[in-house]
Amino acid sequence: MTDVLVIGAGPAGAFAAHRAADLGARTTLVAREEFGGMAANDGPVPVRTLAHAARLVREARQLERYGITADGFGLGYGRLLVRVREVVHDIGTHSALRGRIDGLGVTVHERAGTARFVDPHTIETSRGLRLHGEKIILCTGGVSRPLTVPGAELTRTHSDAWALREVPPSMLVIGAGATGVQVASIFTAFGSRVQLFQVGPRILPSEDEDVSAVMAEAFRERGMVVRERLDAVKSFEKTPDGVRMRFSQDGAPDSAEAALVVVAVGWTADTAGLDLPAAGVQTDERGFVAVDAFQRTSVPHIFAAGDLTGRLMLVPQAAQSGFVAATNAVRGPSLPLWDQVSPIGSFTDPEYAQVGLTETEARREGDVIVATVGLDEATRSIIDDRTTGFCKLIVDRAGHQIVGCHVVGERAVETIQVAAVAMTARMRAEDLARIPLSFPTYAAVVGRAAYIAIRRLDMEAGASQHEPV
CATH class of the missing domain: 3.50.50.60 (FAD/NAD(P)-binding domain)
Structure with missing residues (x-):
């Protein structure tokens, strides 16, 4: 019997297996298909590759505006899909996490098929694998929620x-x-x-x-x-x-x-093949696997992490919950899942991203000041002719803490990371405004918004102590 049996090899499962082995547990990782799960094979990695192609198409349409002559261009979708497969393969091949997992002696079963419980300590897969675990961590992810209408x-x-x-x-x-x-x-x-x-x-x-x-x-x-x-x-x-x-x-x-x-x-837990009742694992009213702060399910030796639990369903948060689940599976319930600043964004055209509270949420919770900078007045976006969008910074009026940031526009997902780091560091808006961010960059718009917020707060207080950045 292995010490820790991890079902699912996406971000939650990979980090869980790595953590368990790093703590000295004999660990087995079972993947229905390839290592990496949806994130690597059907999620952010291939999607971001397609989004990059979409960006190149948009930029190609700007060539003439910048004096560059082109004889026309077209999208070869078949060739694009080849590139997507190349990217997925290269990332899988060069994954540092996979190398570390192998180096720690984790037994990895890829393409094992769908796993189901035989009893609370035993699983079988649709391709004939039968495994036993003293502790089990479920990381099978989620699936698209179907519409239940005719046709x-x-x-x-x-x-x-x-x-x-x-x-x-x-x-x-x-x-x-x-x-x-x-x-x-x-x-x-x-x-x-x-x-x-x-x-x-x-x-x-x-x-x-x-x-x-x-x-x-x-x-x-x-x-x-x-x-x-x-x-x-x-x-x-x-x-x-x-x-x-x-x-x-x-x-x-x-x-x-x-x-x-x-x-x-919507998105729902991928539990259809697990036969959770055979192990006594309970789900919540939404169909997700119910867990406590230590990622334990209703069965003390079975843990769950990632999308399966219905919490913030993003790669970094899945990895974090896998780390927590494995720590508690090996050491006992000692490490609760901690709250953290979680930037979220999407690679659309234009991009959008956010961290912290929305303006409505912030005003409901306290007294805030909101500073907004349009990208049509930001140097880098004007240079690139990508002026659609804005940066909105939400600051607590009393303590000057940044409680939220929202960005729409080119490189929004990258830009929001500046605000996320500032919020994690508990920086006040004036601290952020004083950072001489490189010029001209998209990220500088966050500093500009912080400066505007502080100027308004100073004016309210009848003083001005902060120089422009």
Whole structure:
């Protein structure tokens, strides 16, 4: 019997296996398919590669504006997919984490198939592997939540979209959260006629309201049809040229048709094959595996980490929870999952990113000041002719602590890291404003917003002590 048996080799499982072995436990890691899980093979790595191609397409359209003559360009989607596979392979081959796991003596079973519990200490996989573990850590991730309406079998998921052999002439994307807008944005850049649908008042409902508004406007300017405030999706039906969706909006029936329909209405735990009742593991009301602060499930020797638990479902947070689960599996319940500043963003056009509270949340919790800088007044974005967007910094009025930051625009995901580091370090806005960030850069817009916030606070206090940066 192995000391720690880890099921799933995505970020949560990989970090769990590494941590357990590093603490001296005999560790086995079981992957349904390849090492790396969704993040490496169906998530951020291939998606970011496609998003980079979309960026290159956009930049190619700027060549003439900068005096560069080109004889035209086109997208060879088949060649792009070859590049995606190359990137996935290279990252898997050169993964430092995989090398460290092997170096620690972890037994790794790749392409083992779906695992299921036989009893609380034993699992079998669909490809015939049978393993026993004194402690077990579940890291099987999540899957797209399906729509339960007539004809839903005619739709596809984001995974299907990334696996297309050619760019569809038209596409309906149902669900305008992070996954949906990323699919819609990338395929708009590739030339698809995309319609994006959201049940609810605005796209990106978990983002700051100004982010949602600017992103919707930018998408429309790029030729995407954005439809918000749907009442409900009713059904799907096959047509000679694709799929028709029937829905209602403002109480009236309506329909839309495209060659392909992608549903991105949420994410749920991938537990279908695990047979959790055989081990006594309980799920919560949303279907995610219930865990305590130590990542323990309802069965004391079984832990869970990553998307399976329904907590913030991002790669860094999955890795963190895997580390915590493994620590407690080996040492006993001693390390609770800690709160941390968590920057979030997406590689759309334009990009958007956030860290901390939205403006609405911040005003609900306390007295704040909000400073916003438009990218149309920022030097680097003017140079690059990428002036859509803004940086919004939210500062606590009393202590001058930064409580939130939201960025829309070119390199937003990189830019937000500056605010995240400042918040983690508990820097006050004046401390951030004094940092001489390189010029001209996109990141400098965060420092500019901090300076504006402090100037306003000084004016309120009847003094001005901070020089511009």
